[in-house]
Amino acid sequence: MYAQLVETGLKQVQEVADMTPEERAFQARIDADIKIEPKDWMPEAYRRTLIRQIQQHAHSEVVGMLPEGNWITRAPSLQRKAILMAKVQDEAGHGLYLYCAAETLGVSRDQMIADLHAGKVKYSSIFNYPTLTWADIGAIGWLVDGAAIMNQIPLCRCSFGPYARAMIRVCKEESFHQRQGFDIMLTLCRGTQSQKAMAQDALDRWWWPSLMMFGPSDAASVHSAQSARWKIKLLSNDELRQRFVDQTVPQADYLGLRIPDDKLAFDEITGHYAFGEIDWQEFHDVIKGHGPCNRDRMRTRVGAWEEGAWVRDAASAHAERRAARAARHAA
Amino acid sequence: MNAEWPLWEVFIRSQHGLAHKHVGSLHAPDAEMAIKNARDVYTRRNEGISIWVARSADIHASAPGDRAALFDPANDKVYRHPTFFPMPEEVKHI
Numbered sequence: 001m002y003a004q005l006v007e008t009g010l011k012q013v014q015e016v017a018d019m020t021p022e023e024r025a026f027q028a029r030i031d032a033d034i035k036i037e038p039k040d041w042m043p044e045a046y047r048r049t050l051i052r053q054i055q056q057h058a059h060s061e062v063v064g065m066l067p068e069g070n071w072i073t074r075a076p077s078l079q080r081k082a083i084l085m086a087k088v089q090d091e092a093g094h095g096l097y098l099y100c101a102a103e104t105l106g107v108s109r110d111q112m113i114a115d116l117h118a119g120k121v122k123y124s125s126i127f128n129y130p131t132l133t134w135a136d137i138g139a140i141g142w143l144v145d146g147a148a149i150m151n152q153i154p155l156c157r158c159s160f161g162p163y164a165r166a167m168i169r170v171c172k173e174e175s176f177h178q179r180q181g182f183d184i185m186l187t188l189c190r191g192t193q194s195q196k197a198m199a200q201d202a203l204d205r206w207w208w209p210s211l212m213m214f215g216p217s218d219a220a221s222v223h224s225a226q227s228a229r230w231k232i233k234l235l236s237n238d239e240l241r242q243r244f245v246d247q248t249v250p251q252a253d254y255l256g257l258r259i260p261d262d263k264l265a266f267d268e269i270t271g272h273y274a275f276g277e278i279d280w281q282e283f284h285d286v287i288k289g290h291g292p293c294n295r296d297r298m299r300t301r302v303g304a305w306e307e308g309a310w311v312r313d314a315a316s317a318h319a320e321r322r323a324a325r326a327a328r329h330a331a
Numbered sequence: 332m333n334a335e336w337p338l339w340e341v342f343i344r345s346q347h348g349l350a351h352k353h354v355g356s357l358h359a360p361d362a363e364m365a366i367k368n369a370r371d372v373y374t375r376r377n378e379g380i381s382i383w384v385a386r387s388a389d390i391h392a393s394a395p396g397d398r399a400a401l402f403d404p405a406n407d408k409v410y411r412h413p414t415f416f417p418m419p420e421e422v423k424h425i
Contacts, residue, residue: 040395086375093372100356103338109358110335166355173376312360316334319361 006053006233008223009045030231035161038104046230049223050160051107052121053232058098059116059123063297065091067131068140076134080184084137087177094170101162117302125283126213128291135188135195135202141181143203143210143248149174150244151214154234163232182251189255196256203252204260211275212283214241245273338387339365341372343379351383359384 016024023043029036036042065088072088075081099109115121126144131137152174155167188199214237218224227233235243249266252259263276285291336358342351354373359365365384374382393401409415418425 037395039392089371089375093375096357096372097355100338103356108335169355312336315360315364316336319364322361 006049006056006223006227008049008226010222010226012222013225013229027229030159030229033231035164036159037161045226046232047105049227049230050163050232051102051105053227054098054102054105054163054166055107055112055115055121056123058095058102058112059121060127061091061095061098063123063127063301064144066297066300067127067129067293068137070131071134071137074134075137083180087141087180090173090177094173097166097169098163101160101166104162113305117298117305119289119298122287124213125286125291126209128286128294128297129205129209130293132205133198133202135185135198136206138181138184138188138199139202139206141177141179142185142251143181143206144213145174145177145181146248147210147213147244149178150240150247154240155232157231157234159231185255185257189257199255200257203257207260208278208282209286211241211245211278212280212286214238214244216280216283242272245275249273336360339369339384340387340390341365341369342383342385343369343373344381344383345379346377351381354378356387 014023016027019027022041026036026042026046036046068084068088068091072081072084075084099112102112103109112121116123126147131140149171152167152171156164156171158164158167185199185202188195216237218237224233224236228236245264249259249264261276263274265274266272267274286294289295337360338356339359339362340356341354343354344351357365357368357372359368362384366382369382369384373379405411
């Protein structure tokens with residue numbers, strides 16, 4: 001999940017009895033699956049929660065370009081390089097769709113970027129892990145984009161129109177990302193012994209962080225319950241994680257790779273895979289900024305923004321001068 | 332300087348002769364750059380063959396509160412739909 005631990009600012013789920021007539025009408029529209037559009041009345045907490053959620057999601061897309069960008073210059077063939085560039089370009093597009101959806105709620109793009117750079121808003125924990133080998137690019141597409149799809153498909157039905165529409169566009173493109181990742185893994189697994197070992201090593205390192213992407217169990221979370229009531233969270237973190245495991249284990253089997261979990265076992269009765277305990281301490285450490293690459297990612301992001309300032313300014317100056325010249329000619 | 336670029340709404344016409352359709356928005360310093368950016372962001376997979384961009388600030392929208400006043404009257408004029416008029420089965424091509 002690209003938006004982990006989204007707070008609603010509320011201490012308990014709002015009950016119908018505590019709602020104003022406006023809030024009640026709003027909840028009734030959501031219950032009737034009518035989309036909420038930017039100019040419609042909405043509770044302030046709904047607006048703020050969505051801004052946080054969409055913003056985290058957008059930042060994740062943008063920061064998510066960095067671990068992959070690391071391999072563009074070293075892709076093993078020209079075709080793989082072109083594919084990876086297309087994927088990274090898609091991620092930039094996904095970030096943009098999402099920033100625009102958030103902007104309809106009254107927050108400016110510059111404010112969101114400033115909040116990211118100031119560390120006030122998070123991005124997904126997963127992008128604070130390093131991409132050490134080419135197989136990591138395969139593992140990211142297969143696992144990380146796979147987990148993202150798991151989360152994003154339900155969001156296509158979420159209650160906020162611009163977010164739902166952005167998700168539909170994103171999901172259409174995301175499937176390419178997952179398949180190109182699996183294709184890299186498949187090629188490595190059909191290759192030499194050391195290539196297969198490289199694929200196994202990537203799975204070993206990315207498996208647990210991928211499971212952490214869905215966030216800690218939120219069965220008892222007030223925020224998640226309220227977000228579910230608002231239909232901006234459609235499935236619980238545990239449900240999404242279970243779906244991901246059930247879907248991915250047979251794919252690993254096909255590749256002939258071993259999932260690094262001794263407790264992983266298919267449960268005939270439930271029809272699901274049981275899996276081992278996740279190291280939530282590691283997750284919280286990474287979220288707090290102590291992952292392997294947090295500082296490096298932020299340094300790169302802030303650097304890109306600052307080094308690009310003169311380009312943005314020059315484009316603005318050029319546009320202003322041309323508009324002034326056009327006005328003079330018209331006069 | 333560092334002023335935020337203005338926001339533009341993007342409309343794309345697909346290949347099949349349909350009208351331009353709103354697909355999203357983006358920031359750009361001027362119309363020319365808005366079209367270039369729209370091409371990169373919204374037409375990476377043959378989504379269209381024509382792009383319109385319009386400054387978001389120039390778009391005027393109906394108010395959500397006026398929904399009933401504007402659109403409800405259509406509901407009581409069912410005779411505007413051809414299915415309102417029952418046709419005898421023997422009558423063809425109508």
